[in-house]
Amino acid sequence: MKKTFFIYCLLLLIFGSDRLFAQINSEDNLNNISYERPVEYEIGGVTVEGTQNLDKNAIVTLSGLTLGDKIMVPGEDLSKAISKLWDQNLFTDIQIDVSQIEENTIFLVIKLQELPKLSKFAFKGISKSETDNIRDKIDLVRGEIVNENLINNTKHIIQKYFEDKGYLNTTVEIDQNTDPSIVSGIILDININKGDKIKINQINIFGAQAFSEKKLKRQLKETKEKKFFRIFKTSKFIQDSFEEDLEQVIALYKEKGYRDARIIKTEKRDQAKNTLDLDIIIEEGIQYYFRDIDWLGNTKYKSEYLDQLLGIQSGDLFDEKMMNERLQMSMSGTDISSLYMDDGYLFFNIDPVEILVEEDSIDFEIRIYEGKQATINKVTVVGNTKTNEHVIMREIRTKPGELFRRSDIIRSQEELNRLNYFNPQTLGVNPKPDPQTGNVDIEYSVEEKPSDQIELQGGWGAGRMMGTFGVTFNNFSVKNILDKSTWSPLPSGDGQRISLRASSNGSYYQNYSFSFTEPWLGGNKPNSLTFSAYHSIQDYSTAEQDNRMDITGINIGLGKRLKWPDDYFSMSQSISFQKYDLKNRTLVTGFDNGISKNLTYKVVLSRSSVFDPVFPKTGSKFTFTGDFTPPYSLFNDKDYANMTLKEKYEWLEYYKIKLNGTWYANPFADLVVKAHSEFGLLSAYNSDIGIPPFERFYVGGSGLTSGYNLNARETVGLRGYNDGMVSNHLEGGASIYSKYILELRYPLSLNPSSTIYATAFAEAGNAWGQFNDFNPFQVKRSMGMGVRIFMPMFGLLGFDFAYGYDPLPGTLEKSGWQTHFSIGQQF
Numbered sequence: 140m141k142k143t144f145f146i147y148c149l150l151l152l153i154f155g156s157d158r159l160f161a162q163i164n165s166e167d168n169l170n171n172i173s174y175e176r177p178v179e180y181e182i183g184g185v186t187v188e189g190t191q192n193l194d195k196n197a198i199v200t201l202s203g204l205t206l207g208d209k210i211m212v213p214g215e216d217l218s219k220a221i222s223k224l225w226d227q228n229l230f231t232d233i234q235i236d237v238s239q240i241e242e243n244t245i246f247l248v249i250k251l252q253e254l255p256k257l258s259k260f261a262f263k264g265i266s267k268s269e270t271d272n273i274r275d276k277i278d279l280v281r282g283e284i285v286n287e288n289l290i291n292n293t294k295h296i297i298q299k300y301f302e303d304k305g306y307l308n309t310t311v312e313i314d315q316n317t318d319p320s321i322v323s324g325i326i327l328d329i330n331i332n333k334g335d336k337i338k339i340n341q342i343n344i345f346g347a348q349a350f351s352e353k354k355l356k357r358q359l360k361e362t363k364e365k366k367f368f369r370i371f372k373t374s375k376f377i378q379d380s381f382e383e384d385l386e387q388v389i390a391l392y393k394e395k396g397y398r399d400a401r402i403i404k405t406e407k408r409d410q411a412k413n414t415l416d417l418d419i420i421i422e423e424g425i426q427y428y429f430r431d432i433d434w435l436g437n438t439k440y441k442s443e444y445l446d447q448l449l450g451i452q453s454g455d456l457f458d459e460k461m462m463n464e465r466l467q468m469s470m471s472g473t474d475i476s477s478l479y480m481d482d483g484y485l486f487f488n489i490d491p492v493e494i495l496v497e498e499d500s501i502d503f504e505i506r507i508y509e510g511k512q513a514t515i516n517k518v519t520v521v522g523n524t525k526t527n528e529h530v531i532m533r534e535i536r537t538k539p540g541e542l543f544r545r546s547d548i549i550r551s552q553e554e555l556n557r558l559n560y561f562n563p564q565t566l567g568v569n570p571k572p573d574p575q576t577g578n579v580d581i582e583y584s585v586e587e588k589p590s591d592q593i594e595l596q597g598g599w600g601a602g603r604m605m606g607t608f609g610v611t612f613n614n615f616s617v618k619n620i621l622d623k624s625t626w627s628p629l630p631s632g633d634g635q636r637i638s639l640r641a642s643s644n645g646s647y648y649q650n651y652s653f654s655f656t657e658p659w660l661g662g663n664k665p666n667s668l669t670f671s672a673y674h675s676i677q678d679y680s681t682a683e684q685d686n687r688m689d690i691t692g693i694n695i696g697l698g699k700r701l702k703w704p705d706d707y708f709s710m711s712q713s714i715s716f717q718k719y720d721l722k723n724r725t726l727v728t729g730f731d732n733g734i735s736k737n738l739t740y741k742v743v744l745s746r747s748s749v750f751d752p753v754f755p756k757t758g759s760k761f762t763f764t765g766d767f768t769p770p771y772s773l774f775n776d777k778d779y780a781n782m783t784l785k786e787k788y789e790w791l792e793y794y795k796i797k798l799n800g801t802w803y804a805n806p807f808a809d810l811v812v813k814a815h816s817e818f819g820l821l822s823a824y825n826s827d828i829g830i831p832p833f834e835r836f837y838v839g840g841s842g843l844t845s846g847y848n849l850n851a852r853e854t855v856g857l858r859g860y861n862d863g864m865v866s867n868h869l870e871g872g873a874s875i876y877s878k879y880i881l882e883l884r885y886p887l888s889l890n891p892s893s894t895i896y897a898t899a900f901a902e903a904g905n906a907w908g909q910f911n912d913f914n915p916f917q918v919k920r921s922m923g924m925g926v927r928i929f930m931p932m933f934g935l936l937g938f939d940f941a942y943g944y945d946p947l948p949g950t951l952e953k954s955g956w957q958t959h960f961s962i963g964q965q966f
Contacts, residue, residue: 177211180245186238189251191322193229201227202235202249212237212245220249228286229254255315257283258324264331273300285315285325293329301333305375307415308334338365338374340414346421349397355421358391359384365414376407376415385419392423396456399424427457430500436507439479445505448475457501466491466505472546479509483542485572485579486510513543516578522585526560526614527632533659534558535583543570543579553750555585558634560614562586562891563751588891590614591631592934609640617657634658650675660697667698669713677724688724690851692717696741711743719833719851726832726851727871730784737791737833741766749803753894753929754886756805766795766834772825779827791831796820809889815880819855822874822910835872838906839865841939841959857904859921859943860954866906868948873906877915887926894929902941920944921954937961 185204187195202220210216217235224233232252239246260279262270277296283289294311301309310332318324342364344352356364361380363373385402392400399422406418430453434442449465466489467476479487488508495502518539520531534554536547548568556563567584590613612629615637619630636656643649652673660668672693679686696713700706717737725731742765749758771792772779779787799817806812823830833851840854840862852872857865866873882900903918923941930936938961943954 177214179209180212180240180243182206182208182210182247183241183244184246185249186247187249187251190253192253192256198224198249198251204247204249210245217247224249224251228288229284253323255285255317255323255325256321257281257285257289258318258321258326260327260329262329262331265333273297276300279327285327290315293327297329297331301331303377303379305336305338305373305377306333307337307376310334335413337376338414339363339376340365340410340416342417342419344419344421346403346423349395349423349426350391355388355391358387360387362417376417381405381417388419388421390460392421394458394460396426396428396458397423398427398457398459425499427496427499427501429453429455429457429503430497431502433502433504434507435504436509439482439484439509445475448473448478462491462503472549477545480543480545483512483514483544484509485513485543485570486574510574511577513572513577513579515539515541515543515581516573516576517580518583519580520583520585523587525587525627525632526558526585526634527616529662530558530614530632530634531555531583531585533662533665537581543581548581551583555583556750557752559752560585560587560590560634562588564889564891591629606644607640607642609638609642611638612636647679648675648677665700667696667711669696669698669711670694679724685722686724687722688726688851689720690717705746707748708744708746710745711741713741715739715741717833717851727784730788730832733785733788735788735791735831735833737768737831739766739768749801753891754811754884754889754896755803756809756811757803759800759802761801762797762799764795764797764799766793768792768794770824772828779825784832787828788831791833792825792828793821793823793831793834795822795834809886811884813880813882813884815882816878817855818877819853820875820910830874832871835874836876836906837863837866837872838876838878838904839863839867840957841961855904855906857919857921858900858902858923858939858959859941859957860919860947861957864947864954865904865919869906869908874908875910875913876904876906877913877918878902878904879918892930895926897924897926898939899924900939900941918945919947919954925959935961 182204184206185199185202187198190198202224204210204216204220221233221235224230230251231254232250234250236248236250237245238248257279259281262273265273273296277293279289279293290313293313297311298309312330314328314330316326316328318326339362342356342359342362344355347355359381361377362384365374385405389400389402401422401424402419403422404418404420408416408418410416429451432446432449432451432453434445437445449462451462451465465474467474469477472481476487476489486508487510490506492504492506493501494504515537516539518532518535518537520528520535523531535551536554537544537551541547548570552566552568555561555566562585565584565586569582569584571580571582573579592611592613593609612631613636614631614633615635616625616630616633617635618633619625622630625632635658636654638652638654640652641650650673652671654669654671657668658665660666670693673691675690677688677690692715694713694715696711698709698711701708701710715737716739719735719737721730721732721734723731743762745760745762747758747760749755749760768791771790797817797819799815801813801815804812804814819836821830821834821836835852836855837852838855839857839860841856841858854863855876855878857878866876880900880902882898884896884898887895887897899922901920901922903920905914905918907913921941921943923939925937925939925941928936937959939959940956941959942956946953
């Protein structure tokens with residue numbers, strides 16, 4: 140290297156000396172410079188010429204020529220200075236001349252010609268939307284140095300952009316024009332000819348024996364042939380996607396024992412009508428099998444037990460992916476690594492090693508380093524800018540002094556996600572182990588997201604509009620109400636929930652409600668306290684006659700998380716009281732005036748493993764709800780058979796049972812399958828009294844009024860049918876119903892500030908007047924599609940377009956197409 144540099148400097152002195160010192164022969168005292176006998180000089184000064192926009196002192200510093208330094212002239216010092224300035228990629232020409240020599244002092248001049256700077260740029264040959272997209276990608280900035288690298292990089296980005304959209308023959312030419320209004324300014328005219336979109340005509344796969352060509356093509360998820368029926372996947376060719384698809388083809392082979400399978404060659408052949416053929420040549424190799432598997436280093440668990448967990452027998456097809464999942468990467472947490480880490484072995488390591496490959500059989504030795512059990516030292520949280528730390532820490536299962544357990548970390552993340560205060564996409568855990576002490580610090584990182592809501596709930600059905608305005612503060616702090624410094628804009632961070640709502644259905648219906656929830660009553664255990672109150676008015680009065688019903692109710696309840704049968708269970712119990720005041724308001728024939736009172740005990744038992752409340756992908760939720768009034772008729776000897784309805788309903792007595800089950804599955808990618816079923820029954824203790832006119836089920840429509848006491852009823856949505864029309868033939872509503880949903884969901888955006896997903900669904904349900912008529916297979920069916928948009932400030936917005944396949948009671952025509960719009964309603 141030194142020899143090469145010496146030769147370079149020698150050539151520079153011989154052939155470049157006239158350039159370096161082109162102006163030195165104008166002064167007599169410069170004629171003493173001899174190129175054959177270099178002389179040492181002390182730098183007496185360095186000046187810079189030719190620069191317009193750059194700091195001259197900075198240029199001198201970059202050159203390395205410092206006042207007082209001694210240099211050899213001619214010599215490599217000046218050559219190095221020129222090289223350093225070239226490295227800055229800022230100039231088109233660089234010269235260093237000698238302006239004056241006084242005895243042993245030399246004065247130098249650095250003469251520069253700057254590269255032009257970007258003044259402005261424009262695109263030609265593409266649309267405005269394409270221009271906007273490309274402008275963001277190339278990120279050209281006014282005043283930026285225009286050099287060869289910038290030009291080539293801009294061309295590459297533009298060509299890649301259009302290649303990803305199927306325009307494989309895109310050409311980019313960039314013209315550089317001087318801008319006379321700016322010194323050293325240059326205008327770039329970017330001329331783009333994207334050509335025609337190239338589609339895949341045919342994919343040919345050669346060398347495949349183990350799998351059919353059809354099955355291999357299915358592995359090419361993003362590389363598809365041009366077919367008239369292909370709607371959701373285009374047939375454009377994208378190189379990056381094609382390479383990823385080829386990896387999936389090889390992964391299929393390796394899952395079936397072909398560990399040596401490889402793609403030998405791929406070739407693109409242009410065809411007519413802007414299409415191409417793809418040829419893929421595969422070398423499969425032979426199929427391998429597991430033979431002997433030995434364990435080394437395990438002392439905690441016997442080899443026989445580990446063999447049982449691994450579940451691989453001699454003679455099984457070799458599948459490296461499956462073996463790795465069972466050793467250390469199982470999503471279900473049943474792998475060998477999880478077994479150890481759930482018992483504190485944080486420093487555990489496992490390494491499967493091939494020790495013998497003989498013909499088609501492979502022997503493995505699985506080497507284990509157990510290490511010692513790790514104890515949790517400190518648990519910290521970062522990123523919580525709004526939520527108080529104690530609210531987060533009480534949900535975390537990893538406690539200082541306890542053994543490290545992987546399952547506790549996973550469950551802690553699930554519980555934090557369930558709070559719905561943090562972005563689930565960025566929720567992180569950072570264990571910081573110390574092998575010397577055997578301790579581990581655990582740091583949870585969270586990113587706050589908006590959780591309070593302004594609720595605007597509205598929908599149209601059955602010829603009317605239902606609207607609700609409300610505010611919900613999901614992370615409120617009661618104790619800080621008097622501390623103005625904590626208001627931002629309201630006191631928050633303690634996890635309490637306050638909700639205020641007002642709803643109306645035109646001039647004849649109003650509802651006002653208030654609720655408060657403390658999820659950790661006392662602060663030590665997850666026992667919740669809930670209090671709510673509401674008042675509704677339904678006024679159909681005219682000038683001639685009152686027609687009105689007022690409902691007032693209060694509720695207080697306690698909830699508790701259970702540890703048996705497992706800690707996914709919870710139970711809540713509540714006492715509620717409602718007062719119904721009717722004035723010429725007929726709910727059922729014979730009862731239109733009077734006051735009814737309802738004292739109810741409610742118990743809710745549920746199990747939920749759903750931790751993402753906005754877009755759950757996995758898990759399930761089952762709920763049993765029972766409402767029970769005191770059986771007043773059992774405590775007296777009144778003749779209820781001969782009482783008026785007003786007397787019977789003075790104190791309501793009934794029991795109400797509801798069952799709900801929801802399952803979520805994530806078969807692949809982000810596609811989610813949701814299955815849901817529910818059942819409700821309202822019945823009486825005493826047949827002489829019968830079921831009350833209140834609390835009945837109204838089935839059909841968007842279900843928008845679910846949770847509101849409209850006519851003291853419970854509304855059950857059934858898309859494809861108008862609101863309440865499935866049960867409309869039953870006087871006063873239904874006493875029993877069932878409902879079933881199968882739904883596909885696919886996210887269009889998982890951004891926590893605006894989560895959007897599309898849905899396609901099949902739905903069925905029906906309502907009956909009495910249990911003897913109940914038939915779970917006699918249902919009203921519908922199918923449809925829709926979209927959901929979740930915004931933290933407004934909740935869930937929904938739009939559905941559904942077709943009802945069956946006629947409603949009393950009609951012969953099918954329900955047909957129905958449009959359902961909702962705000963704040965979850966189906």
